[in-house]
Amino acid sequence: MDALTRDQLAIEPARVLTAPDLLVGSSLPGWHAAGGGIGLRRALEDRAGIIGVLERAGLRGLGGAGFPTHRKWEAVAAQPGPEKVVVCNGNEDEPGTFKDRFLLGRTPHQVIEGALIAALAVGARQVVMYVNPHLGSVLPTVAEAVAAWRADPVLLELAAALGGPVTLEARASSGRYIGGEETAVVAWLEGSFPFPRRKPPFPAESGVHGKPTLINNAETLAHVPHILRHGAAWFRSRGRGGAPGTKLFSLSGDVQRPGLYELPMGTPLAELIEEHGGGMLMGRAFKAVFTGGPSNTLLTADHLDVPLDFDSVRARGSRLGTGAMIVVSEGTSIPRRVTEFVEFFAESSCGQCPPCKTGTYQLATLLHRIDSGHGTRADLDSIRQLCGLLPGSGRCGLIDGAVTVVASSLERFGAEYESMLRG
Amino acid sequence: MIGVEIDGRSAQAPEGTTVLLAAAAAGLPLTGNVGCMGQGVCGACRALVRRDGAATAETVLACETRAEDGMRVSFLDRFTLPRQAPYDETALADGWAAYERMLELFPNAQNCRHCSGCDRACPKGLSVQTGVMQATSGDFGAAAETFALCVMCNLCAAACPESIAPNHVGLFARRALAASQRPTDLIRRLHQIVTGAMAVETTP
Structure with a gap:
């Protein structure tokens, strides 16, 4: 968040969501002065065309999955009846990801406007801004912004178009890591503990209190008013190498200038690290990057040229995820970082599925033994076996994410683990 | 093979x-x-x-x-309990004291999320979550019955996201029950031994 106030970021040409004139906080007049409201106006004028614009723009879910946004919207729009819900997912609680807190804390109106456009497109009269309450002043800022929209006459136009009053509210999420999983979002909004549920049914069919529910990440929704205002072609032209739009990258780890960077989708990893991140800390050699947070396959020096977009990163066997890039240099222990991440997963596991809870703890303990110099070859063998035994044992993807990062670190840095074994 | x-x-x-x-x-x-x-x-x-x-x-x-x-x-051999739960069994005869001691020793027991992870983890198929609820509501008799077949494998403790250590809650309930109300067959046998109705060989 602080990084964006720095000088070098003010000259980034590609900024759409984080342009300086958009950083108006909860001020709705400030947002309107920066061109806000035009996207919603266009949406009101051509309600039936909204989803088509998103399809042509090629917008994908920026919370991590990269699922085409228009298809999710179509699924909810296709459900019958007026009782539908739109939820903006601002629960962000993943290690190394700090983008939604910036958007919601510094420029929340574009996110809210995106959510209102979504409501119009899918026919929902209930809009919920689901926000992690542990992010300083972010939730109060969103609440103020929501209050400003409620007093805005455009909400009456929305109600007229949707055939009934529209409710817009800011709700504190649990702030727990699993609380960002979409079925957990539904559970929490129904008043329960945020336990992930089995899918199907998907929230698009049966979500909050059984109502069809559209759940989109804050960054995804933030793009929507800009796309409607400037058009699909404009959005596509923001990206590089065929990938549409811009992406917020949460750059952290062993780089000179960690911070939040909004860059064209498809910007190569090396460019993010070298040009924007100022290169490696203390001139050390690049070793690896945990992409999209701590639950994906590591990328190594062979992959520095990878364009950071969903398809290109996937082609290298990893995932873009949330756009978090946790960079590791020579001199930083991969087993140590992996141990920390797996401990996070073990703590965050909700408990419903015993193989997830016990398996992540077992992995964490074995990793900790190796990291602390007490591990044996048998421990390493056990870790390898758990990586094959555990996947798929949870209702949500937590256990799979934990296994992915362990397995990929073993595959690419097996020698480092071996060198730490005792005997 | x-x-x-x-x-x-x-x-x-x-x-x-x-x-x-x-x-x-x-x-x-x-x-x-x-x-x-x-x-x-x-x-x-x-x-x-x-x-x-x-x-x-x-x-x-x-x-x-x-x-x-x-x-x-x-x-699964690497996990240990986060802490010990020390108590004097003879001090559990009074129901009021036993209940207070349990709340003191297992404060997390009241934070159960009802995720049923312990039930699924239990290799004996016990209704662990119900047992914890029975203990926290003060019904040590019912909890002791629920946990009667518990072998203290700690799988429920490992699975519990609130670190309740359900098996130790169950053990406490069984002990609290035994402190105030010893099993009748045990009392009868002890009585027979003490009164000489039953001869017991003791090693010198």
């Missing part, structure tokens, strides 16, 4: 044997995960197993689980 994989090592075992005996046959060092050697009472041989073709892994006691071809087994 069937092939199983145990803690990353491939092993051959005769059909119809238990996972624990398969591990022994494979020559694995049975030092950390064996107590009663197959009687199903000590709870030491807890393990995660993945049956061939199964959708998920599950928690079991290796001594009570039949080894199957293609089964993968990972012994």
Whole structure:
């Protein structure tokens, strides 16, 4: 968040969501002065065309999955009846990801406007801004912004178009890591503990209190008013190498200038690290990057040229995820970082599925033994076996994410683990 | 013969044997995960197993689980309780004191999320979550009954996201019940011994 106030970021040409004139906080007049409201106006004028614009723009879910946004919207729009819900997912609680807190804390109106456009497109009269309450002043800022929209006459136009009053509210999420999983979002909004549920049914069919529910990440929704205002072609032209739009990258780890960077989708990893991140800390050699947070396959020096977009990163066997890039240099222990991440997963596991809870703890303990110099070859063998035994044992993807990062670190840095074994 | 994989090592075992005996046959060092050697009472041989073709892994006691071809087994031997729960059993005879002591020792027991993870983890199929609820509501009799077959394998404790240690809550309930209300057959037998109605041989 602080990084964006720095000088070098003010000259980034590609900024759409984080342009300086958009950083108006909860001020709705400030947002309107920066061109806000035009996207919603266009949406009101051509309600039936909204989803088509998103399809042509090629917008994908920026919370991590990269699922085409228009298809999710179509699924909810296709459900019958007026009782539908739109939820903006601002629960962000993943290690190394700090983008939604910036958007919601510094420029929340574009996110809210995106959510209102979504409501119009899918026919929902209930809009919920689901926000992690542990992010300083972010939730109060969103609440103020929501209050400003409620007093805005455009909400009456929305109600007229949707055939009934529209409710817009800011709700504190649990702030727990699993609380960002979409079925957990539904559970929490129904008043329960945020336990992930089995899918199907998907929230698009049966979500909050059984109502069809559209759940989109804050960054995804933030793009929507800009796309409607400037058009699909404009959005596509923001990206590089065929990938549409811009992406917020949460750059952290062993780089000179960690911070939040909004860059064209498809910007190569090396460019993010070298040009924007100022290169490696203390001139050390690049070793690896945990992409999209701590639950994906590591990328190594062979992959520095990878364009950071969903398809290109996937082609290298990893995932873009949330756009978090946790960079590791020579001199930083991969087993140590992996141990920390797996401990996070073990703590965050909700408990419903015993193989997830016990398996992540077992992995964490074995990793900790190796990291602390007490591990044996048998421990390493056990870790390898758990990586094959555990996947798929949870209702949500937590256990799979934990296994992915362990397995990929073993595959690419097996020698480092071996060198730490005792005997 | 069937092939199983145990803690990353491939092993051959005769059909119809238990996972624990398969591990022994494979020559694995049975030092950390064996107590009663197959009687199903000590709870030491807890393990995660993945049956061939199964959708998920599950928690079991290796001594009570039949080894199957293609089964993968990972012994869970690395976890310990986050803390001890010390109490004087003789001080539990008074129900009021016992209840207060339990709340003091197991404050997390009231934070149950009702996720049923402990129920699914329990290799004995006990209604662990219900037992915790019974104990926290002060019904030590019901809780003791619920936990009657508990072998203290700690799988529920490992699975619990609130670190409740349900098995220790159950043990406390059983002890609290015993402190105030000893089993009648035990009282009768002790009475017979003390009054001389039953002769007992004692070693000198």
